[in-house]
Amino acid sequence: MASEFDIIILGGGCAGLSLGMRLARLGPDCPRVAIVERRAQYISDRTWSYWASQSAQLKHLARAEWQKVAINGDGKNVSIDCAVVPYQAIDAGAFYSAAVAEIVGNPNILFYRGDEVKAVCKVNGLWEVRLSRGTLSGRQVVDTRPVHDAGCAVPLMWQSFSGVEVECAEDIFDVGVATLMDFIQGPDGQVNFLYVLPYSRRRALIEVTVFGREKRGEADFSSILEEQVKTVTRSAAVKIIYREHYAIPMGLPEVERSEDESYVRAGIEAGGARAATGYVFQRIQRWAEEAGERVRCGQLVRGHAKDPWVVRKMDRLFLRVLLRNPERGPELFVRLFAMRDPRSVIRFMHDEATIWDYLRIMCALPRGLFLAELGRALFR
Ligand SMILES: Cc1cc2nc3c(=O)[nH]c(=O)nc-3n(C[C@H](O)[C@H](O)[C@H](O)COP(=O)(O)OP(=O)(O)OC[C@H]3O[C@@H](n4cnc5c(N)ncnc54)[C@H](O)[C@@H]3O)c2cc1C
CATH class of the missing domain: 3.50.50.60 (FAD/NAD(P)-binding domain)
Known part of the structure; x- marks a missing residue:
């Protein structure tokens, strides 16, 4: 050859x-x-979820779609209507x-x-x-x-998760709502959250996720995942259809x-x-x-376009606040999704936020935390 x-x-x-x-x-x-x-x-070997905005591609391959998403934490349950930009999953x-x-x-x-x-x-x-x-x-x-095969990329934070797709012997799930975050106490006081994508009344993807400096292995999740699957399925008889585990690097250096x-x-x-x-x-x-x-058009392929400066700075600021204050994670996310106009947060999630969305998001979050982190960033 x-x-x-x-x-x-x-x-x-x-x-x-x-x-x-x-x-x-x-x-x-x-x-x-x-x-x-x-x-x-x-x-x-994985399920890709995303916000099915106008600019989203390959939506016809979606296995399921939800027009409502829920975030539970900090003693509150927030459910938002996202029919305009539904949440979808592709196998x-x-x-x-x-x-x-x-x-x-x-x-x-x-x-x-x-x-x-x-x-x-x-x-x-x-x-x-x-x-x-x-x-x-x-x-x-x-x-x-x-790149990490070559050991050269260190992200600011890892989003580690482990999950199973289960089939239950009885009707358990509400197919109308995808649970994006349901905060639970993890081992060693870690802030974990559950992610549940109900595909049918009896079938769902159930995952446990944690944000942290360290990348977590599948074994770190085995007992908490088992326990949460029991809770979510109300101890019904379940068959495990498939398992997935991964750690997404967040805030990688360019x-x-x-x-x-x-x-x-x-x-x-x-x-x-x-x-x-x-x-x-x-x-x-x-x-x-x-x-x-x-x-x-006869041109060379280029790499991913850089996010605008303001997006990169805001994203890193958000991650640093989360890293420094993991115990406030539930409050931060609940406040974010409970904003008066949730369209701002949805646009933020799918990369189409305007400067006004960023301002609204900043106003919705605890200002002290962000200003303190901004101060640290200026003097670093
Ligand atoms: C379980 C799981 C769930 C995820 N869920 C989501 C989600 O819900 N939403 C979302 O947006 N993202 C999600 N992701 C993250 C991300 O979308 C995927 O990791 C995606 O597959 C990344 O695409 P990629 O092409 O960069 O890497 P990959 O899809 O991993 O492709 C890299 C390819 O390179 C091949 N390869 C590596 N080295 C060599 C070599 N030396 N020679 C030849 N081939 C090589 C590998 O076999 C692989 O096929 C998830 C990832 C995983 C693993």
């Missing part, structure tokens, strides 16, 4: 396949593309199948599955990608492999961009994750959509 491509995509996960899918849609105008993915086969298995079908349907794209990228270097103006089973060369490389525009990084650790919320899926979709459009 020694082939030459216009674009070589390293990693065929969410970002790699999303880009591949947009390039496949260029039909005969699609350049010569190679996608290299370590996995030989895809399985349904990764459905996404992988749809993306792969489009990609393999375009003869200009070669998909190297079950192969691994070993090294990348530039030789005589072309990128050479060494795989386990050969070498590819290309004019541009889009690298979506996670990934170093290569001076050579023909090598770009993309994906969760390269600007794909929004610092304050940890939402990634739709940011990757928007990036892939724009990248496909650039290629259609």
Whole structure:
């Protein structure tokens, strides 16, 4: 194998396949593309949730949608109507199948599955990608492999979570409401919260999440998850359909961009994750959509666009306040969602907040905490 491509995509996960899918849609105008993915086969290994705003992509793949979300904590239960921007969930298995079908349907794209990228270097103006089973060369490389494999990214905070999809023997869940946060006391006084996506009266995804400086492993959650599943399902007989565990890096330092525009990084650790919320899926979709459009116009793919300065500063400020005052987490989130006009917080969640939304959010939160953190940031 020694082939030459216009674009070589390293990693065929969410970002790699999303880009591949947009390039496949260029039909005969699609350049010569190679996608290299370590996995030989895809399985349904995660659930992506997001706010289905006007700009959200691939909404047709959603497995479920909720027009009401609930936040419980600090002795209050807040439920907001989000019919205008519903909350949706896509099963990764459905996404992988749809993306792969489009990609393999375009003869200009070669998909190297079950192969691994070993090294990348530039030789005589072309990128050479060494795989386990050969070498590819290309004019541009889009690298979506996670950076932390190389141990170089340290986020401000981790959003660690562990969950199970359960099927109960009786009707338990209210399918009308997704519980985004139901704060509970975790081990060692940690502030944990439950996340419940009811797919039907008998089936739901139940997760325990914690924010913290340290990344938590699956074992850290095993007893609290078991206990919470019992509570949520009122000790009904349950069958575990599937398990998921992950830690989303929040507030990563900006990934170093290569001076050579023909090598770009993309994906969760390269600007794909929004610092304050940890939402990634739709940011990757928007990036892939724009990248496909650039290629259609004969331009190089670019990395994720930087968030505006004010968004980056506000997000980091919010994370620092949360890190310094974990016990106030329930109060902060309840106040946020209990704002008079919850549309501001929804726009904040899906990256479409205006400066007025930010001002409203600041006014809704305890000002003392934020001013103290702002002071610290100024003198740091
Ligand atoms: C369980 C779970 C739940 C999540 N829930 C949400 C959610 O609800 N909402 C949300 O917005 N985000 C969520 N995320 C976060 C984020 O959306 C996903 O992690 C997303 O898959 C990130 O996309 P990516 O392309 O950056 O990374 P990945 O999808 O992990 O893709 C990277 C790919 O690179 C491949 N690879 C790595 N090294 C090599 C190599 N050397 N050679 C070849 N291939 C290689 C990997 O096999 C992988 O397929 C969740 C993540 C997980 C794991």
